[in-house]
Amino acid sequence: MALDFGRLEEAVRFARPMAHLAGLFKINTQLFTAAGPEALRQIAALGPGIFLDLKFHDIPNTVAGAVSAAVGLPGVELLNVHATGGLQMMCAGAKALAEATQTGRTKLLAVTILTSLDQAALRQAGIGGTPSARALSLARLARKADLDGVVASPHEIKAIRRACGKDFLIVVPGVRPRQHGGGRRDDQARVATPGDAIRAGADYLVIGRPITGAADPQAAARAILEEMAAAIPGGGKG
Numbered sequence: 001m002a003l004d005f006g007r008l009e010e011a012v013r014f015a016r017p018m019a020h021l022a023g024l025f026k027i028n029t030q031l032f033t034a035a036g037p038e039a040l041r042q043i044a045a046l047g048p049g050i051f052l053d054l055k056f057h058d059i060p061n062t063v064a065g066a067v068s069a070a071v072g073l074p075g076v077e078l079l080n081v082h083a084t085g086g087l088q089m090m091c092a093g094a095k096a097l098a099e100a101t102q103t104g105r106t107k108l109l110a111v112t113i114l115t116s117l118d119q120a121a122l123r124q125a126g127i128g129g130t131p132s133a134r135a136l137s138l139a140r141l142a143r144k145a146d147l148d149g150v151v152a153s154p155h156e157i158k159a160i161r162r163a164c165g166k167d168f169l170i171v172v173p174g175v176r177p178r179q180h181g182g183g184r185r186d187d188q189a190r191v192a193t194p195g196d197a198i199r200a201g202a203d204y205l206v207i208g209r210p211i212t213g214a215a216d217p218q219a220a221a222r223a224i225l226e227e228m229a230a231a232i233p234g235g236g237k238g
Helices: 008-021 029-035 037-044 060-071 087-100 119-124 131-144 154-164 194-200 217-231
Strands: 024-028 049-056 076-082 107-111 149-151 169-172
Touching (some): 008 024, 008 029, 008 037, 029 037, 029 049, 037 049, 049 060, 076 087, 087 107, 087 131, 107 169, 131 149, 154 169, 154 194, 194 217
Parallel strands (some): 049 076
16 A cells, blocks of 8 residues: 655554555655655554665665665565666665565565556657566566566566566556546556456555545555455455
8 A cells, every 4th residue: 555645644644544454555755755764663563564665776886775774674575676777786786685684574676667657758768669578678687686576567467477487576556446447547657457457467566546545545445455355266255
């Protein structure tokens, strides 16, 4: 559940009654910039783990230091870097993670192609090919760097699963539930419903505005959980 808020008090006020419905809470650069590590301390105290979505992208030594520091923050279970930082940078991040923790609790992911980008936007940035082709090549590079998985749009799940194997984590933003208009995009270019993403093979779904913007956030979250459960073989029973 994405806590895309600009103030810690607002994020905690929203998250507290939602904690029993969330597998993880995602903290992004907006909230972390506003509140820093204190955001993780207060949110982690609510129970669910943390997906620290800071998307590190810098020279290898700097990213290694950032990963080492992030692993020491409360509750961090998922952490990410930008795959476009390259193989050496991702390897440095993976090595720093291994040296910083022996528990294996924290997983390091690579962001492939942002779900807000379509082919025209990539072309404007000087990146050739389709978003799906680029995401797949970056996922393979992340696998080579010994990262635990990637963040990718729903459109790339099946191809990444085939290329990178069943144990490679695929974390999927750009999810728009049916009660949110199904294909409604907000500022996302490549979207899918929760059920479609689960059936395609996603391990984690990242969902923000369909819940935070709902008139009844708890009801919206429960409906999403029901749609996810129905997409898992046997999940809709009992």
